[in-house]
Amino acid sequence: MCDEFTAADNDAHLGIVTSAVTRRGFASLAGGAGLAMLLPVPANAAMISGKDVSIATPDGTADGYFVAPMKGKHPAVLMWPDIMGLRPAFRQMADRLAQSGYAVLVVNQFYRSTKAPFLAPGESYDQPAVRAKIGPFVAALSPAGTVRDATAFVAFLDAQKQVDKKRGVGTSGYCMGGPMVMRTAAAIPGRIKAGASFHGGGLVGTQPDSPNMLIPQMKASYLIAIAENDDARAPGDKEVLRAAFAAAKLSAEIEVYTGTKHGWCPPDSRVYDAAQADKAWGRMLELFKTSLV
Numbered sequence: 001m002c003d004e005f006t007a008a009d010n011d012a013h014l015g016i017v018t019s020a021v022t023r024r025g026f027a028s029l030a031g032g033a034g035l036a037m038l039l040p041v042p043a044n045a046a047m048i049s050g051k052d053v054s055i056a057t058p059d060g061t062a063d064g065y066f067v068a069p070m071k072g073k074h075p076a077v078l079m080w081p082d083i084m085g086l087r088p089a090f091r092q093m094a095d096r097l098a099q100s101g102y103a104v105l106v107v108n109q110f111y112r113s114t115k116a117p118f119l120a121p122g123e124s125y126d127q128p129a130v131r132a133k134i135g136p137f138v139a140a141l142s143p144a145g146t147v148r149d150a151t152a153f154v155a156f157l158d159a160q161k162q163v164d165k166k167r168g169v170g171t172s173g174y175c176m177g178g179p180m181v182m183r184t185a186a187a188i189p190g191r192i193k194a195g196a197s198f199h200g201g202g203l204v205g206t207q208p209d210s211p212n213m214l215i216p217q218m219k220a221s222y223l224i225a226i227a228e229n230d231d232a233r234a235p236g237d238k239e240v241l242r243a244a245f246a247a248a249k250l251s252a253e254i255e256v257y258t259g260t261k262h263g264w265c266p267p268d269s270r271v272y273d274a275a276q277a278d279k280a281w282g283r284m285l286e287l288f289k290t291s292l293v
Helices: 023-030 088-099 128-139 143-158 177-187 211-217 228-233 237-247 274-291
Strands: 016-018 048-057 060-069 076-080 103-107 169-174 192-198 221-227 252-257
Touching: 048 088, 048 143, 060 088, 060 143, 076 088, 076 143, 076 177, 088 103, 103 143, 143 169, 143 177, 169 177, 169 274, 177 192, 177 211, 192 274, 211 237, 221 228, 221 237, 221 274, 228 252, 237 252, 252 274
Parallel strands: 016 048, 076 103, 076 169, 169 192, 192 221, 221 252
Antiparallel strands: 048 060, 060 103
16 A cells, blocks of 8 residues: 655646636645645646546546646546545646646546545545545455446547547556556557556566456556565565566566655655656656657
8 A cells, every 4th residue: 555645736837727626726625734846847848728527437437637738639648546546746747747748637546435635634544544544445446447447537538639549548557556557558458558657556466367467468568666665575576577578578667766665756745755756757758758659
């Protein structure tokens, strides 16, 4: 599980136009223990427009945030949050990616149980009451449900006028989102051409539907960014993944990020490592640039 935390209002990015959430409304969503670090704005950042969306799935209606450049058509990216869910930090990350030329959907993976955001100010996953609150949300998820969700989410992206359907779709995931990236890629190999996992948990297992076992079904290139303390707990996992990707003849950059702790990438995490998070972000941009063609 993730040691992730809520964020406060960060909608003051350069070049953002929010069409469905006002500044005051966005601030009311923030409600975290402290301000998230403001992420860098990319050079030549595109002007972007973001909005809250509802997505029909076989299991109900999922809430999410869709953001894209205001002009043109662009490769689509599906972003899976960590266990703290869709919140201002992930909106900020989606905005940043859209500024680099992508149409991004970040989803509330817990929509079966609650709408996002679902944390009160000051709540965090290291608190027993919060873990007890989120536990049933996690229990309502399943590998099969993730596949159904991923199929619906990619179909939603392909229906957006800002999405270039001639180009492949990318997907990124954090903590529990890491396995969701791999399940998405295995379920929709004809569309998913790149996947990035950041401090992903549970990527390796022995069951037939474990993420590593699904690699032969995929047709994408990958970035697997591993926290140093996660690698210390399971040092053999990276070799299992390397062997599986090699056997499937898929490109995979698998790296342990020195000095990092699980959850180091979102800017509202107590273990946020700005330098290493920016390095990982840059590697993701390179992956998407070369693979989403």
